[in-house]
Amino acid sequence: MSEITYREACREAIRDALKRDPRVFLMGEDVGHYGGCYAVSKGLLDEFGPERIRDTPLSESGFTGLGIGAAMNGMRPIVEIMTVNFALLALDQIVNNAATIRHMSGGQFGVPLVIRMATGAGRQLAAQHSHSLEGWFAHIPGLKILAPATLEDARGMLWTALEDPDPVLIFEHVMLYGVAGTLAADAGPVPIDKAAVRRPGKDVSLITYGGSLPKALKAAEALAAEKIEAEVIDLRTLRPLDDATIMASLAKTRRAVIVDEDWRSGSLSAEISARIMEQAFWNLDAPVARVCSAEVPIPYPRHLEEAALPQVPAIVAAAKQVVG
Amino acid sequence: MSEAKLHLTRDTLLGLLHQMTRVRRFEEKCDELYQVEKIRGFLHLAIGEEAISTAVMAALTAEDAVVATYREHGHALVRGVPMRAVMAEMYGKQEGVSRGRGGSMHLFSAAHRFYGGYAIVGGGLPLAGGLALADKMQHKSCVTACFFGEGAAAEGEFHETMNLAALWKLPILFVCENNLYAMGTRLDFSESQTDIHAKAQSYRMASESVDGMDVVAVDAAASRALAAIRAGDGPQFLECKTYRFRAHSMFDPQLYRTKAEVEEWKTRDPIPRLANWMREAGMLHDRDAEKIEAEVTAEVDDAVAFAEAGAWEPVETLTRDVTAEAAP
Ligand SMILES: Cc1ncc(C[n+]2csc(CCOP(=O)(O)OP(=O)(O)O)c2C)c(N)n1
Numbered sequence: 001m002s003e004i005t006y007r008e009a010c011r012e013a014i015r016d017a018l019k020r021d022p023r024v025f026l027m028g029e030d031v032g033h034y035g036g037c038y039a040v041s042k043g044l045l046d047e048f049g050p051e052r053i054r055d056t057p058l059s060e061s062g063f064t065g066l067g068i069g070a071a072m073n074g075m076r077p078i079v080e081i082m083t084v085n086f087a088l089l090a091l092d093q094i095v096n097n098a099a100t101i102r103h104m105s106g107g108q109f110g111v112p113l114v115i116r117m118a119t120g121a122g123r124q125l126a127a128q129h130s131h132s133l134e135g136w137f138a139h140i141p142g143l144k145i146l147a148p149a150t151l152e153d154a155r156g157m158l159w160t161a162l163e164d165p166d167p168v169l170i171f172e173h174v175m176l177y178g179v180a181g182t183l184a185a186d187a188g189p190v191p192i193d194k195a196a197v198r199r200p201g202k203d204v205s206l207i208t209y210g211g212s213l214p215k216a217l218k219a220a221e222a223l224a225a226e227k228i229e230a231e232v233i234d235l236r237t238l239r240p241l242d243d244a245t246i247m248a249s250l251a252k253t254r255r256a257v258i259v260d261e262d263w264r265s266g267s268l269s270a271e272i273s274a275r276i277m278e279q280a281f282w283n284l285d286a287p288v289a290r291v292c293s294a295e296v297p298i299p300y301p302r303h304l305e306e307a308a309l310p311q312v313p314a315i316v317a318a319a320k321q322v323v324g
Numbered sequence: 325m326s327e328a329k330l331h332l333t334r335d336t337l338l339g340l341l342h343q344m345t346r347v348r349r350f351e352e353k354c355d356e357l358y359q360v361e362k363i364r365g366f367l368h369l370a371i372g373e374e375a376i377s378t379a380v381m382a383a384l385t386a387e388d389a390v391v392a393t394y395r396e397h398g399h400a401l402v403r404g405v406p407m408r409a410v411m412a413e414m415y416g417k418q419e420g421v422s423r424g425r426g427g428s429m430h431l432f433s434a435a436h437r438f439y440g441g442y443a444i445v446g447g448g449l450p451l452a453g454g455l456a457l458a459d460k461m462q463h464k465s466c467v468t469a470c471f472f473g474e475g476a477a478a479e480g481e482f483h484e485t486m487n488l489a490a491l492w493k494l495p496i497l498f499v500c501e502n503n504l505y506a507m508g509t510r511l512d513f514s515e516s517q518t519d520i521h522a523k524a525q526s527y528r529m530a531s532e533s534v535d536g537m538d539v540v541a542v543d544a545a546a547s548r549a550l551a552a553i554r555a556g557d558g559p560q561f562l563e564c565k566t567y568r569f570r571a572h573s574m575f576d577p578q579l580y581r582t583k584a585e586v587e588e589w590k591t592r593d594p595i596p597r598l599a600n601w602m603r604e605a606g607m608l609h610d611r612d613a614e615k616i617e618a619e620v621t622a623e624v625d626d627a628v629a630f631a632e633a634g635a636w637e638p639v640e641t642l643t644r645d646v647t648a649e650a651a652p
Binding site for chain 2: 030032033034035037055056057058059060061062086088123124125126127128129294295296297299300301302303304307308
């Protein structure tokens with residue numbers, strides 16, 4: 001066991017991948033000399049050199065496209081986009097190219113590309129740096145969307161993603177980078193096709209992922225003090241969704257609260273809710289509840305940012321309401 | 325210093341010195357306030373780069389429009405946005421110029437045709453082109469001044485806007501504040517052509533490169549460019565070579581450059597540079613310099629007091645200003 005932060009776990013994963021496979025390289029803005037905008041890649045330039053730790057110009061569409069081409073032609077690039085807000089400049093490449101090429105080419109070409117990016121709010125970075133847009137990407141067939149919320153997943157998902165023959169996007173929540181904990185010395189690749197039950201319970205299922213997982217776990221703790229046993233499900237993979245784990249939990253708890261830092265309208269939480277209606281309606285004892293961000297661009301002042309985001313008391317209140 | 329200075333009056337020069345000092349002291353205060361957590365989030369200081377915003381704003385008229393980046397405190401202040409409202413915005417108070425919602429990176433003031441600070445690199449350029457297009461279509465004689473860093477020159481939006489602006493002869497002044505680094509990426513690590521103003525020429529846009537540490541040189545170049553735009557010559561491009569003395573934002577160990585390099589650039593600091601030149605020319609005396617410092621200190625203190633006394637917007641109105649109150 002070793003004491004490690006989420007950031008370091010991400011770095012270990014990249015280092016491990018670079019060592020395992022000479023085709024792997026990291027490319028993105030300020031990943032090299034600056035050390036990574038969230039310091040994930042700090043030190044890697046010295047260790048692996050500028051061929052494999054490539055600083056790019058401010059050209060999100062350009063270098064993401066280069067990543068796609070390199071992936072189609074024998075390499076295994078890891079593209080880092082600073083935050084999901086900047087990934088919007090690369091949407092064309094991700095949605096129109098990476099996601100479609102296998103299909104359009106009748107299966108002749110694949111894009112084994114991994115794109116990592118930060119997501120989420122909590123650092124008072126206002127409305128152009130704080131949004132949780134992973135749900136948008138989860139809308140797109142052809143992509144796989146991961147949201148590591150634990151040290152094990154931060155360490156383990158990358159390699160599995162690199163082995164995947166299709167484009168995989170990994171969303172790292174900015175409030176998780178500093179989270180510290182222990183990680184087994186032999187921690188390594190983990191599956192990326194299953195949700196995980198992070199805390200078992202029988203009264204209500206809290207369904208969440210990424211930066212909201214710690215909040216859901218805290219809420220479950222608070223609920224336990226009131227004799228409500230919440231089961232916390234960490235989706236881990238947002239596309240494809242692991243319906244089976246969700247429905248198995250609901251068969252037991254009969255109540256669901258979905259916690260997502262994205263807005264609720266037209267969202268992943270709406271999708272999950274719809275799937276529950278389709279697959280578990282007759283198991284439910286209460287309507288599905290959602291705790292999402294307020295429908296407002298994330299504001300700068302701390303008190304308004306906090307008010308805009310899902311918080312533990314709101315999760316507790318929603319859970320109590322569905323439990324009745 | 326440049327010859328152009330000879331044509332400038334003492335009052336004009338004192339004005340430029342005053343503005344640069346205001347911006348410098350304001351940002352130094354912001355740095356202090358950040359350390360005590362009054363200001364949060366990102367805070368991008370333009371310390372060292374003040375000559376550019378100061379000179380270009382001086383050359384603009386009140387009818388002209390301005391688009392800037394997240395490093396825009398100076399641009400807003402020199403444009404005339406009251407320091408009180410800017411400081412309150414830095415705090416996130418509702419008396420702020422963007423009602424607190426934007427913070428340091430998103431200063432907006434309609435009254436000053438200050439169309440905002442944008443935090444997506446390159447994101448302000450197409451929008452600035454649109455402002456200029458609208459002015460042109462409405463036969464207005466205004467110009468849009470669009471500020472951005474050299475990092476933006478790598479973005480597609482930069483090239484798309486340059487092309488459109490040149491193609492449609494839009495009344496826009498592109499001002500590239502080339503401080504050599506985009507965060508930690510040095511220009512020659514990110515550009516095949518490091519001569520930024522040459523890029524404008526590839527769009528057949530008139531362009532000039534100027535010493536951005538010399539407020540008078542920037543003033544002269546901006547005035548020339550604006551005169552050409554107003555004469556109907558289409559967009560103009562001004563590359564101002566400058567340097568950021570501080571970190572990119574607040575958390576930056578600056579692994580990508582040496583202390584010696586920073587110190588070397590500090591010897592070209594635009595504020596002492598102008599002051600020393602004015603002193604030698606007999607245009608600045610101790611009492612003038614003291615007066616400027618005293619006025620600026622009072623203004624900054626007043627702005628801080630105003631921001632301190634400001635109110636936090638009640639949480640009940642969290643979702644206001646997402647769409648217009650009454651839909652048309
Ligand atoms: C599209 C986009 N990509 C990345 C970033 C992160 N970022 C913020 S500022 C910056 C450097 C920009 O450098 P430059 O344009 O030269 O302006 P400067 O900060 O030097 O004033 C980067 C990479 C961003 N804000 N937007």
